[in-house]
Amino acid sequence: MPKVYNWQLGREMDYRFEGGMQERQFAAVFNINRCIACQTCTMACKSTWTFSPGQELMWWNNVETKPYGGYPHHWDTKLLQMQDEADPGGQVWNAGASDAKRAPYGQFEGKTIFETADGIQQVATGYIPAEEEWKSPNIYEDTATRFPAGGVSLPEHSGWFFYLQRICNHCTYPACVAACPRNAAYKREEDGIVLIDQNRCRGYRKCVEACPYKKSMYRPSTRTSEKCIGCYPRVEGTDPLTNGLPMETRCMTACIGKIRLQGLVKVGDGGEWLEDRQNPLYYLVHVEKVALPLYPQFGTQPNVYYIPPRWVPRDYLHQMFGPGVDGAIERYSNPSRELLAVLQLFRATQEIVFTYKIEQGPKTGELNVGGQAREMFNDTVIGLDSAGREIVRVTVDEPLIERRDRFAMNTI
Ligand code: SF4
Numbered sequence: 147m148p149k150v151y152n153w154q155l156g157r158e159m160d161y162r163f164e165g166g167m168q169e170r171q172f173a174a175v176f177n178i179n180r181c182i183a184c185q186t187c188t189m190a191c192k193s194t195w196t197f198s199p200g201q202e203l204m205w206w207n208n209v210e211t212k213p214y215g216g217y218p219h220h221w222d223t224k225l226l227q228m229q230d231e232a233d234p235g236g237q238v239w240n241a242g243a244s245d246a247k248r249a250p251y252g253q254f255e256g257k258t259i260f261e262t263a264d265g266i267q268q269v270a271t272g273y274i275p276a277e278e279e280w281k282s283p284n285i286y287e288d289t290a291t292r293f294p295a296g297g298v299s300l301p302e303h304s305g306w307f308f309y310l311q312r313i314c315n316h317c318t319y320p321a322c323v324a325a326c327p328r329n330a331a332y333k334r335e336e337d338g339i340v341l342i343d344q345n346r347c348r349g350y351r352k353c354v355e356a357c358p359y360k361k362s363m364y365r366p367s368t369r370t371s372e373k374c375i376g377c378y379p380r381v382e383g384t385d386p387l388t389n390g391l392p393m394e395t396r397c398m399t400a401c402i403g404k405i406r407l408q409g410l411v412k413v414g415d416g417g418e419w420l421e422d423r424q425n426p427l428y429y430l431v432h433v434e435k436v437a438l439p440l441y442p443q444f445g446t447q448p449n450v451y452y453i454p455p456r457w458v459p460r461d462y463l464h465q466m467f468g469p470g471v472d473g474a475i476e477r478y479s480n481p482s483r484e485l486l487a488v489l490q491l492f493r494a495t496q497e498i499v500f501t502y503k504i505e506q507g508p509k510t511g512e513l514n515v516g517g518q519a520r521e522m523f524n525d526t527v528i529g530l531d532s533a534g535r536e537i538v539r540v541t542v543d544e545p546l547i548e549r550r551d552r553f554a555m556n557t558i
């Protein structure tokens with residue numbers, strides 16, 4: 147089996163195919179701290195792609211409440227348990243073995259889902275969820291852990307929950323692609339979006355079994371598997387709204403909480419992100435390191451990154467996002483001047499921002515954050531498209547719009 151380099155694990159690993167090949171990679175950052183679980187993203191996706199017979203239980207985008215919720219139910223704890231049984235006590239990180247570019251989170255010393263599989267019956271360790279497990283996408287919504295006597299206080303709550311927004315990660319080393327015996331699942335060279343060729347698929351459900359995030363789903367009416375298609379017509383720029391420019395997906399652009407930012411990042415032959423300092427996603431993931439991959443230890447090198455929730459016990463977050471959690475929360479809680487400006491780009495435009503620049507603005511005040519004094523500035527962040535043209539500009543201070551007198555009362 148070929149060896150590929152997985153920078154999220156800081157080491158090589160086994161994978162069925164050679165890595166790399168794409169020109170750009172579909173990627174996104176989700177800020178968990180801002181999500182209100184309105185499910186607008188979920189419905190934007192459902193009403194666009196999965197409203198037909200046989201797709202009733204199919205939610206390519208879902209938002210679940212952790213720690214108890216899951217779609218399908220217990221998708222992550224089941225796989226974590228299988229991995230632990232295959233490698234008892236060995237699923238650990240060596241956070242000290244870090245290297246800014248090749249191993250920013252340190253080195254994962256355990257085994258990926260490709261390495262715990264036997265390679266004969268299964269290419270990746272996994273399971274096919276029962277129909278019952280797909281039936282309740284909102285199970286345990288808003289259910290918190292036990293609320294302790296005496297209340298809770300930041301930074302970490304003892305009674306807690308948070309919303310986890312989930313789509314296909316369009317992984318760099320997709321388990322669904324590796325597991326498909328018909329080569330129906332494939333990764334596009336132009337943008338890394340992972341698709342299933344409906345003409346080649348025979349519904350063996352190997353992709354459903356292998357995907358650690360359970361984002362490939364079976365459709366009984368066509369006897370094929372389907373998955374998130376990354377709204378590829380929009381990403382290609384064929385949607386009339388943007389005159390040929392790459393546009394963000396339906397779930398991203400509909401987001402009420404402004405938690406999502408999507409991009410197309412430059413990648414090298416080994417699937418690593420090429421340096422692109424002024425790309426907002428590159429900046430968030432590789433420079434500020436405030437956004438982290440979901441369960442990187444599974445080994446698929448997922449391309450959706452999360453700013454972890456500040457109030458959740460760290461052990462839980464370390465297991466879910468790896469050793470980068472403490473630094474990410476620290477930098478998000480007391481953001482640099484540049485980070486504060488870049489965070490304003492979330493949901494400021496439907497077009498994909500390829501580059502940003504910042505115009506410095508006046509000092510507007512002073513704050514005390516966690517005992518540290520900090521100055522506030524009303525900087526302006528400017529987003530540019532793939533041709534370097536300005537598509538959006540936003541200030542750190544939200545402009546104050548006063549109602550005109552005639553709208554002051556609810557009368558006409
Ligand atoms: S999240 Fe699952 S379905 Fe999506 S690319 Fe990765 S392995 Fe495939």
Ligand code: SF4
Nearest residue numbers: 181184185187401403
């Ligand atoms: S639309 Fe945005 S805020 Fe609402 S549930 Fe989806 S991710 Fe969360």
